[in-house]
């Protein structure tokens with residue numbers, strides 16, 4: 001189990017505390033993609049970096065994944081916004097659809113993806 005965990009290390013808690021978000025290239029359910037990882041009110045969240053509107057990464061047009069308030073995730077392609085805690089889209093066209101969340105597990109200051117069908121691509 002410990003060996004399997006090594007291949008799923010998302011980041012350290014310190015890294016997360018020092019930046020607004022981290023992107024990791026992953027393979028999830030056999031598809032190469034990326035994951036966004038961030039902390040909000042001290043809780044770490046991770047989602048597949050894939051907007052359901054036109055299938056783009058949230059940071060495709062701009063090196064950011066948040067709106068100007070910092071209270072929502074935002075896709076930089078057309079500006080759709082998402083609830084930080086649930087990944088639920090708040091914009092009318094895709095209202096109610098959700099970003100794919102990725103479970104995280106923190107052990108000794110290191111965050112691991114707790115997803116069976118996920119491997120890191122480096």
Ligand code: FES
Pocket residue numbers: 051052053054055056075076077078079080
């Ligand atoms: S592709 Fe994300 S809002 Fe359109």
